Amino acid sequence: MGNELAGKIAVVTGGASGLGSAMVERFVAEGARVVVGDIDAEKGQALAARCGAAALFRVIDAGDPGRLEQLVDLAVQEFGGLHIMCNNAGISGKMHKSILDDDFADFQHVMSVNVLGVMAGTRLAARHMADNGGGSIINLSSVGGVQAGGGVMTYRASKAAVIHFTKSAAIELARYDVRVNCIAPGNIPTDLLAKASGTMSPEKAGRLTRAMRDMMNRDRPLPREGTPEDVAEAAVYFAGDRSRYLTGTVLAVDGGTTAGKPVMRRSTDAADGKP
Template sequence: MTFELANKVAIVTGGAAGIGAAAVRHFLKEGAYVVIADINADQGEAMEAELGPDCAFKYTDVSKRSDVQDLVDFAVATFGGLDIMFNNAGISGTMQPNLLDDDFADFEQVLKVDLLGVMLGTQIAARHMKENGGGSIINTTSIGGMQAGCTVLSYRAAKAGVIHFSKSAAIDLAEYGIRVNCIAPGGIPTAILSSATGDAEESGTTSAIRRIIAEDRPLKFDGDTSDIANAAVYLGSDRSRYVTGIVLPVDGGITAGNPRNPLRAMLAEAMAS
């Protein structure tokens, strides 16, 4: 272990499960003090009890300014500062077959959590960082915010907004030594896909979607939450001190292009004849 985050104080929103929980554990292993922020108090408090005195849980609804302000104040009061803000909390909304069938009933809540939550977390963390030597802000977007596609359109719009907001914030906050970057996960097995499809478990529609993702992915093995957490460690550490305003896809190559290329098969057939 390199202890790349030694003595840094980090907040991870959505930290009680999935990508957030993996980031909490990786940050702790690298020497950070970590505040777990989530609306799931049972899981958050269980993690706090399991992981020991270098982490603490704070109930937080990231769509509410007062909750985010209380969260930052709590981190500063508990651990003495704030160096890394990982705005990771997110929800998917419900999948609809196509645009014409979508009633956008989930629009307001998805935008509040996925976009406004990131904006509030960035702003309020930056206000502290500005007066205390800077810091690193990491925002979770999605490859769905980078590439157009069907279904979960509110989610795609919110995640695209995260990218543009983060690049703008990176420019705005650079003079204060505050870096702002995005991580764009893709094809990472977490509960967010099951919640979008309505599957109680990894079955049915969820499993079919995962098979399609695997076929469209150049790297033929599954990523997991630790891959995103490793990216977050890099962006939170001093190794990335000259990196700001980027979108880092962690997706097995999905955004690079589709490997199912009929031209390859056509050329092979032509050469064989």
Template sequence: MSAELEGKATIVTGGASGIGRGIVERFVAEGAHVVIADVQTELGEALAADLGDAAIFQRTDVADQDDVARVVARAVDEFGGLDVMVNNAGRSSPLKKGLFDEDFAEFDSVMRVNLLGVMAGTRDAGRYMADHGGGAIVNMASIGGILAGGGVASYRASKAAIIQFSKSAAIELAHYDIRVNCIAPGNIPTPILRSAATDEDRERLEKFEARIRQQMRDDRPLKREGAASDVAEAVLYFATDRSRYVTGTVLPVDGGTVAGKVMVRKPNRDGSGAR
């Protein structure tokens, strides 16, 4: 490791599991001090204990603006400042058979966690950073916010809104030397897909999830499997001075999925054979 975040104070929301955990572990390996902000108390406390003095846990529901303000204050109190804010916490909306079956019963919850949590985190971190020399904010969207598709309508809408909000925030906060960028992961195995299943689906979840994962593989140009560590590498780039001239961008980490459809046949090196 190159210690690119040596001594940097950071917050990772949704940091107790999945992609968030991968980011926390990568940041600590690079010398950062991290507040793990999550509603999963047992997982968060265990991870903080494993990482030692470099990490602390604070139970944080990002749908609650007061909780977001408190976790920013905790980072400043414990680590003397806030250099990097990663708004990663998110949830899916329930999978339905189609739009006509959607009752949007969990719309408010999905929007409060996914979108309001990002907006409040960006605002509160930005307020501190504006008075203390700037910083980096990384917001977690999804390729579901870039590519249209059926199912999980509220989730897709929330992730698309994160992208637009992040670009707008980047323009406004650039004056304070605060960079705001967005990551759009895709095809990364995490617990969020499992949480999208309805009670009816759970009985055959194993089969369902295998089918969805295979469809993702079929649509992905790169055939290697993505992992939380791949997303963490992208977040690290945006958190460091390597991206000091980069703001308002959206980076898909998806094996090429949003670039376009896969080629039916592998082309020869001279370009022939593709169709």
């Protein structure tokens, strides 16, 4: 850890747990001050307490542009500006056996958080940044938005929309020195999968989660599983000056999953515990 973000002020939506809390803690460790927004008051307040004076927390619904504006205003009023906007908040929606069984009842909710929240957060941050020397906007997508697959169709569509929006916004905001980039995590253990199977019995949800984790592990070329800290490392890179010539970029933090299938391990290597 160092001072890569010293003097910078950030907003992180969905920052109370999972990928978001890892990013908040890493930003603070690198010298930034952070405004955290999330619907989970208990976890958000606990995170802010751990970070001390470097973090402020507010309860917000990322699908409500008016509440998002409060986060930007808070960063400017309490910390004096805004240099980094991390639109991380996202939900999965309900998991169905197949698209034939999907009633799309949660379509509006998923889209409001995953797409409208990113679009509104980008616009709100860019309005301030355009008049104050630029900044970095980081939008969270998913390998599900890069690579087609079955299941959670609304979620996949929403994350694909985030990627296309990010590239479009990057083109439009470049004249203001506002960089807009995207991180597409994959195979990172969080509670998102468990929430998607929340309508199932605990036993069935557990079996499904384990089966999907096993499938993800088989599809990942790198032998180790990713962590929220891996995603936080990518966020620090986009937030800091090392990426000052990067915009419109989509970085897959997925252990090589979107690059292709892993090479089959040789039996002798497997016996020796080698990848």
